[in-house]
Amino acid sequence: xxERQKILIVEDEDVNRRIVxxxxxxxxxxxxxxxxxxxxxxxxxEESNVDAILLDIVMPxxxxxxxxxxxxxxxxxxxxxxxxxxxxxxxTEQKVLNAGAWDFITKPYNARVLxxxxxxxxxxxxxxxxxxxQKMAAHDPLTGLHNRGRMFEKTRQMVDAHPDKTFLFLRxxxxxxxxxxxxxxxxxxxxxxxxxxxxxxxxxxEYELITFGRMNADIFCACVEYSGKRNEIxxxxxxxxxxxxxxxxxxxxxxxxxxxxxxxxxxxVEEFYQRxxxxxxxxxxxxxxxxxxxxxxxxxxxxRDLQITNEMKNALEKKQFVVYLQPKFDLTENCxxxxxxxxRWKHPExxxxxxxxxxxxFEKNGxxxxxxxxxxxxxxxxxxxxxxxxxxxxxxxxxxxxxxxYNPKLVExxxxxxxxxxxxxxxxxxxxxxxxxxTNPELMQNTIHLLRNAxxxxxxxxxxxxxxxxxxxxxxxxxxxxxxxxxLPKSGAVEKGEIILASMIKMASWLxxxxxxxxxxxxxxxxxxxGVGCEYVQGYFYSRPIPQAEYEAKYIYGEA
Ligand code: C2E
Ligand code: CA
Ligand code: CA
Numbered sequence: 001x002x003e004r005q006k007i008l009i010v011e012d013e014d015v016n017r018r019i020v021x022x023x024x025x026x027x028x029x030x031x032x033x034x035x036x037x038x039x040x041x042x043x044x045x046e047e048s049n050v051d052a053i054l055l056d057i058v059m060p061x062x063x064x065x066x067x068x069x070x071x072x073x074x075x076x077x078x079x080x081x082x083x084x085x086x087x088x089x090x091x092t093e094q095k096v097l098n099a100g101a102w103d104f105i106t107k108p109y110n111a112r113v114l115x116x117x118x119x120x121x122x123x124x125x126x127x128x129x130x131x132x133x134q135k136m137a138a139h140d141p142l143t144g145l146h147n148r149g150r151m152f153e154k155t156r157q158m159v160d161a162h163p164d165k166t167f168l169f170l171r172x173x174x175x176x177x178x179x180x181x182x183x184x185x186x187x188x189x190x191x192x193x194x195x196x197x198x199x200x201x202x203x204x205x206e207y208e209l210i211t212f213g214r215m216n217a218d219i220f221c222a223c224v225e226y227s228g229k230r231n232e233i234x235x236x237x238x239x240x241x242x243x244x245x246x247x248x249x250x251x252x253x254x255x256x257x258x259x260x261x262x263x264x265x266x267x268x269v270e271e272f273y274q275r276x277x278x279x280x281x282x283x284x285x286x287x288x289x290x291x292x293x294x295x296x297x298x299x300x301x302x303x304r305d306l307q308i309t310n311e312m313k314n315a316l317e318k319k320q321f322v323v324y325l326q327p328k329f330d331l332t333e334n335c336x337x338x339x340x341x342x343x344r345w346k347h348p349e350x351x352x353x354x355x356x357x358x359x360x361x362f363e364k365n366g367x368x369x370x371x372x373x374x375x376x377x378x379x380x381x382x383x384x385x386x387x388x389x390x391x392x393x394x395x396x397x398x399x400x401x402x403x404x405x406y407n408p409k410l411v412e413x414x415x416x417x418x419x420x421x422x423x424x425x426x427x428x429x430x431x432x433x434x435x436x437x438x439t440n441p442e443l444m445q446n447t448i449h450l451l452r453n454a455x456x457x458x459x460x461x462x463x464x465x466x467x468x469x470x471x472x473x474x475x476x477x478x479x480x481x482x483x484x485x486x487x488l489p490k491s492g493a494v495e496k497g498e499i500i501l502a503s504m505i506k507m508a509s510w511l512x513x514x515x516x517x518x519x520x521x522x523x524x525x526x527x528x529x530x531g532v533g534c535e536y537v538q539g540y541f542y543s544r545p546i547p548q549a550e551y552e553a554k555y556i557y558g559e560a
Contacts, residue, residue, distance in 0.1 A: 004029045005051040005122060010039040010067065011084065012059040016107070020054060020084075023111045024118070036062025040070055043079075052080040052122050055101070068099040078128055080121035084109075140214045142190060143197035148221075151213030152269040155223040158211055159265050165209070166226045167265075168233070171258040171276035172240075175284070177218035180251065192247070193218060199243050203236060221273065226261060233259070237290050256280050260294040278302060308361045311347075316374060320346050323378045325396065326545035327555055328516055328538040331530050336555050338394040340431065340538065341379045342545045343371065359401075368401045373413070375399070380421040380428065382548060387423060391556050397429035397459055402436040406443060411450045425455035431482065433461045437472050445476055452477055459516070464504060473511065481508050485519035485539070502532040509533060 007024060008031040011017045021030050031050065033039035036059060043050055057064035064083060071079065083096045083104040096104050102121050105114055138150035146154065159167055174180070174196075181189035193214070200220060204210050212222035237257050244253040258280030260272050267275075275294040281302070282292030315321060323341050330337040345353040362368035376398050386393040404410055418425055430451060437444045448458055460478040483504060508515045517529050520539030529537060552558075 006031060006049060007118065008033060008039060008042065008050045008053045010034075010036060010053060010059070010064075011056040013056075016056070016084075019109060020114070023109065023114055027115070028118075035059040036064065036067030036070070039067060043076075044074070050079065051125070052082065052118055054105075054118075055081050055083050057083060057085055057096070064096075065099050068101060072100045078125055080125045082117055082121055143194050143214050145197050145200070145220075146211070146213035148213060148215045151211055151215075151221055152273075154211040154213075155269050155272070158209060158223065159262065159269075162209065162225075163265065166228070167209075167223055167262045168226045169260045169262055169269075169272040169276050170222045170224070171215075171273060171280055172220045172222070173256055173280070174218045174244075175254045175256055180253070183251070192253075195247055196220070196240075196244070199240065203239065215273075221276070223262075223272070234291065241290060255290055256283050257291045258283070258294065259291060275299070304357075305361045305364075308358050309365055309367075312358070312362065312367050312371075315345060315347070316370060320348070321371060321374060322346050322547070323375055323382070324545035324547055325551040326538060327394075327543050327551070328536055329542050331526070331535055331537055336394060337536065338396065338429070339551065339555070340397045340545075341375055341399070343375050344545075363401060363403065366403065369403050369407065372399070372401050372404045376414070376417055376428075380417050380423060383423045383427050384421040386552075386556055387427075393427065393556055395427045395429050395457070397431050399431045399433075399461070402433065402439070405432055405436050405447060406440065410447060411454060414451065414456065415454050426457065429457045429459055429480075431459045431461040432478075434463055434465060434472060437476065441472075441475065448476055448478065452479070464500075473507075473513075478513070480514045480516060482516045482518055482538075485517060485521070485525060498528065505529075505532050505534050 005028050007028045009017050009020050010033045011020070012034050014034075017032055017034075021032070024030060028051075031042060033042055036055075038061075039053070039055075040062065043053075055064050055067060062070075068081065071077065071081065077100060080102045081100070083101040084107060085092055085096065085104055086107050088106040093104060102124070103117050105117055138146060140147045145151075155169070174192075177189070180192065197214065197220070200212055200222070204212055204222070207224050209225040210222060211224075212220065214220050237255070240255060244255065247253070258276040258278065260275035260279060262272060278299055279292040279294035282298060283289040284292075322344050324344050325339040326342055327336045328338040328340065329335065343355055343359075345355075345358055347353050359368065359371075362371055379396055379398050383393060383396060400410070407413070414428075414430070418428060432444070432448065452458055457480065458478045459480040459482050460472075460476070461482050462484055463481045464483050481504075483501065505515050514536060515534050516536040516538055517525075517534050518538040520526055520529065520537045520541045522541060525539075526537060526541055546554075
C-alpha cells in the first residue's frame with residue numbers, strides 16, 4: 001500500500017485542531033502541535049517527512065510569523081505551509097504570503113476548499129523537488145557524460161583555477177542528426193550518441209585540463225587548454241570525423257564544431273557557449289568544413305543581419321526603400337540608352353545603406369521576393385509617369401533575384417504589372433543572374449522562355465562570374481549579356497583578362513548578342529572596350545546610380 005502523506009496542524013486551540021483533523025483524517029496522517037515552537041521541534045528533530053503544514057497565526061510562545069521566519073532561515077522553503085487565518089482581508093493575505101506561506105485559508109473552514117488547497121500545494125512541491133533533483137543530478141542518463149549543469153560548473157572551476165592559461169570552448173553537433181534519427185530510428189540515434197560519447201572520453205585522456213559533457217540532443221561541449229596550435233584542434237576533429245565515417249559506412253555523418261577561444265574569462269560559461277554557437281554557424285552546411293572559430297567581426301555581422309531582419313518589414317511599409325537609376329551608354333553613339341534600377345535603403349538613423357548589406361540577408365530570409373516586387377512596381381510607376389508626360393524614355397532594367405525566378409507565378413506577376421501600368425514590354429527589361437542557372441538549369445530555361453514569349457527582353461547579369469558561362473549560352477535564350485569588369489583580374493593577369501573579355505565579346509557578336517560591360521571605372525577600360533567592339537557600357541566612369549529626380553533632369557527632360 002502506498003504510504004499516506006503526513007500533514008502537521010499547528011494551532012493552539014484544541015477545538016480548531018479537531019475540526020481540521022476531522023476533515024483530513026481519512027486521506028492523510030495527521031500530526032499536531034499547539035504552537036510554533038513545538039512544531040519546529042517536531043519537524044527539525046524527527047525525520048518526520050511532513051508533506052505539508054497548516055499553520056495558525058495567533059499562538060503563544062512562537063506565533064505563525066515567527067515560525068515562517070524559522071523555516072525561511074533554515075532554507076526549508078520547499079515545504080508547503082498553508083496559513084489558517086481568521087481575517088480575510090487583503091492586507092493580512094499579502095502579509096502572510098510575503099512571510100513565505102504558500103497559500104492561506106480563512107476560518108471557518110470549508111472542507112472542499114481546504115482539501116483542494118492542500119492537494120495543490122503538495123503537488124506543487126513535488127514538481128519543484130523533482131526539478132531540483134534533476135538539476136542536481138550531474139550526469140546525462142543516456143551517455144553517462146556530465147550534463148550541461150555539471151559541465152558548466154566544472155568549466156567555471158577549471159578556467160578560474162588557471163588564470164595564466166588559455167582555453168578553448170567547443171560546441172560539437174552532428175549535422176542533420178534529426179534526419180539520421182528519422183532514417184534509422186531513435187534507438188539507433190541513441191546508439192550513435194553513446195558511441196560518440198565514448199570516443200570523446202577516450203580522446204579526452206590525451207588532455208590534462210579538459211571538461212566535457214552532453215548538453216541535449218546531439219550537442220556536446222568541451223573546454224580544453226589551448227596549446228596555441230590550431231592544427232592540433234583540426235587533427236582531433238579529423239579523428240572524430242574519421243571515427244564517424246567508420247561507424248556509419250552508408251550514411252554521411254558530419255560534425256560541426258564551433259570554437260570560442262576564451263579571451264575574456266570574466267564572461268559566464270553560458271556566454272562561452274553562445275559564442276561557440278556563433279562559430280558553428282560559420283561551418284554549417286559547408287561540405288568538408290567542420291570547424292568555425294568565433295570572432296568578433298562575425299558576431300557583429302550576425303548582429304547587424306539580425307537588426308536588418310527585425311527592421312525590414314517596417315522599412316517596406318514606411319517606404320524607406322528607394323529606387324536609384326544608373327544610366328547605360330551607347331559607346332558608338334556616345335549617348336545614354338537605358339538604365340538599371342538599383343535599390344537603396346534610406347534608413348532614418350543609418351543613412352543610405354547600399355544593397356550589398358541587406359540583399360544577401362533578404363535572400364537568406366526570403367524577404368527579397370517582397371522587395372523585388374516593390375522595386376518592380378516602383379519602376380513601372382516611373383516609366384508610366386514619363387510616358388504619360390509625353391516623353392520617350394529609355395528602357396529600364398530591373399533585377400530578378402534567384403528566389404523570384406523560381407516563383408511559379410513570376411510570369412503572371414510581371415505581365416500583370418506591365419498590363420496594369422499599361423507600359424510597353426520593351427521598356428521594362430529583366431536582369432537574371434547566371435548563378436541561378438547553376439542551381440536549377442531546367443527551371444530557369446523554362447521561365448526565361450516564357451518571359452521572352454510574353455515580350456520581355458532578358459539580360460544575363462554577371463555573365464562570366466560562373467563556371468559554365470560559355471556552356472550556358474547555348475542552352476538559354478537571353479537577349480543581352482552583361483559582363484562585369486570586376487570579375488576581371490585586377491593586377492598581374494590584366495592581359496590574360498583582357499584576352500578573355502575580348503573573346504567573350506567577339507563570341508557574343510557571332511551569336512548576334514549585344515553586350516553591356518558594367519563596372520567601367522576608367523577611360524582606359526572604356527577605350528579598350530571600344531577597341532574590342534563592345535557596344536554598351538555602364539559604370540562610375542559615366543555615372544553612378546542616381547536618384548530618380550536627378551535621372552529625370554538629365555536623361556528624360558534634360559540636356560543629355
Ligand atoms: P548588380 O545587379 O550586378 O548591379 C551592379 C552593381 O555594380 C551596382 O551595385 C552598381 O552600383 C555597381 N556599379 C556600377 N558601376 C560601377 C563601377 O564603375 N564600379 C563599381 N565598383 N561598381 C559599380 P549596387 O547598387 O550596390 O548593387 C549591388 C547588387 O545588389 C546588384 O548587383 C544586385 O545584385 C543587387 N541589387 C541591387 N538592387 C537590387 C534590386 O532592386 N533587386 C535585387 N534583387 N537585387 C538588387
Ligand atoms: Ca544587375
Ligand atoms: Ca551585374
